[in-house]
Amino acid sequence: MTTDEATEVAPPPKRRKSRFATLSANRDFRMLWLGQAGSELGGSLTTLTAPLLAVAITGSTVAAGVLGSIGFVSIWLAQLPAGYLADLVDRRTVMLWCDAIRLALMATFAVLVMLDMATLWQLLVLTVAGSALGVVFRAAQQQAIRVIVARDQIPEAVSITQARGFAISMVGPPVGGVLYAVGRALPFFANAVSYAVSMLFVWRVRTPLKPPNRPTARRLLPDMGQGWSELGRNAFLRGQTIYSAVTNLAVSALLYTVIFGHAEDSVILGMALSAAAGAGLLGSLAAPVLMRRLRLRTLLVSVALLRGAAVALATLTGEPILFAGTLTIVMFAGPVVNAALSTATVLYVDAEVMGRASSSSAFISGMLQPVAPLLAGVLLSMWSPSLVQWTLTGGFALVAICALVLPGLSLRLDGDGR
Template sequence: MTAAAETTAQVSAARALGHNRDFRLLWIGQATSELGSSISMLALPMLVLVLSGSAALAGLLGTVAFLAAWLGQLPGGYIADMFDRRRVMLLCDLGRAVLTGLAVVAVVTSTAPATVLLVVVGVSMFLWMAFAAAQTQAIRMIVPAEQIPEAVGVNQARGYAVDMVGPLLAGWLFTIDHAAPLVVDAVTFVVSLVCVWLLRTALKAESRPTMRRLLPDVGRGWSVLWRHPFLRAMTVYAMVTNFAVSMLLFVLILGSAGGVLVGAGISVAAAAGLLGSLLAPQVSRRVPMRPLLVTAALLRAGSMVLAATLGSGTALVAVLAGVLLLGPMVGAALTSAQMLLVPGDVLGRVRGASGFLSSALQPLAPLAAGFLVQYLDRTAAQFVLVGAFVAVAVVAAVMPGFSRRTMSELPTARARPS
């Protein structure tokens, strides 16, 4: 297919996706819900600090959120594979709306110890993982296979757009009233619930859970992950990449000159990520998988060398923006390929197992960044990050599961649940 024909096909796919009623509903509901969650997750540590006076307890909130998300990967994937996806999303939205509403009441009536908010965050994040897994299954059933890259791209763009707006709204709402961010978050869950309720596509699961087959059913995602070369390669690549990118972010936060620079850097990076998401479908369709992954990692390593040579915090911010510009392109290619290649009846469990492993090193990233900033000068710390991104490039180059096929050449026979 010529470049002009590919571009025409992509435009047609994007237009068709825009006319897909159920995809629009799901996208709008999640855009609203993610905005509310972005607001509350930034405001909650400040609220815990106000209630308890303990910065350590406020920091623990982030740890609880991360652990709940990490531990929720596996059961969330199982639930999405075994139960009606529409019902799962409705129950998760309802649960999060009720939990957040109860937190609002407790804060307004001054009956909430800070530890209650830790519980709310932990349970809500666990429910989010089940929702996200069910949403992935729903997108696969709602969106035709040829439009999957566009669907992944616009979903990524949604997340980056939320990251640009959410922090600003969180600070403004918190100054109005400490409970205001939670009120907004609760309302956005209700909006998402209504959008899911209005979906017309049948989202029933292909399998049914039974206690007799609980362990084999749970383990099937791991077995598919282990047997498929691409899925193994993708998981290892994501594990190393997540660690390197998270370490870069924390080196910027811990070692930069001033909070204004950090805030501006994260905002600029989110804008770059939004741009990358819009470009992702075209890039993933035209550039073969292995060259795309290796090139992205080497560009990141090269930009880190430039930042280390210049020796300024502004250069490091520019690197972060470049990293997040490339991230959606890589992420869209990997996610789209996974959705197309994995059978529908096991997709949730495969994604859960892969996500569980690929997130395993992330808790070490802040600690590693802290040691770099504490014991090395800025230039040396940045060259360690160069080494991390070179390691990512090596993984992409040597893992046998990354074929040279582009997204448009992937088999589509298994793109829909059987």
């Protein structure tokens, strides 16, 4: 060994990039992420203004509840065909068609609202089509993320996707409320533009998104049956299905109770929802850390207890503003649950049937959700607000019990195994 070789200083070790930094360097994930940012911004404007428009047209919170229930029914019925398409059809084609149809429908309805020709039936059609196409788009997007993103980056990909939605929701509701106050058609025109933005970015994704298998009419029922078979075989999917069914009903009932209770002031309601969305953003950013340290069951039980305690505290104080503030707690905890369940699905469900198996689970777990808006509207017209609040508290207690006793939920979420 020479003197020069002996005295040579070893180069410092390279600093390992964080998973978020590596993910941000993934061009196709950025395209998909940015496209949905535009679409979700438009959607956040009309999530609030659609039920407000229904109340304005009919003068009835029950009618608005029916509108919300029909939207949930559409989401529920679309689950099975959405999963089938996501597994067996080019995901890019599916997403582009969903955006194109929603763009045409939303622009047409915006014109009708501007001309003061909009009716409740037209709003129902828009709700049904938009809800169903949204399910199909998200199923295709989930499979696309699985192709585009490395397995060990799945928790971060799921979390940052949720964080985007909550960040946008901080802006969307108050802007939607202001636009609605200026002109009822404006939020719907903005939503139409958002679908055009989404189409542009989806079209720029370079990674091939065609599945290995191609659908045929002869194999339609057998292929869809594979999703139900996976649901019956996979203990996690069975547990998730029951847990999600109870959770969806409780959370949706709380959301619509707040909306219907403050329907007279769209701007203030929008600000309240924006604050709750800010909490959801923080929850999304915290989700990867929690998922890599806690098992799934621990997360689910903790979140349910936190939500129930928040609603109970608001009920005991008797302050309406605190009851509305419980949305902040619910929205902070929601991303943690959603990210955990989505990550577990990607990690522990076979890739070839993930779309169909997930849609089969969502089809069953969504059966109760259509009841929530109508239930909130009816209960508020019959019962005192405090009684409705105690009912919601009991619902979250039931969620905690389900998370504690259901099999298949004690899983690791760090991508390194069970």
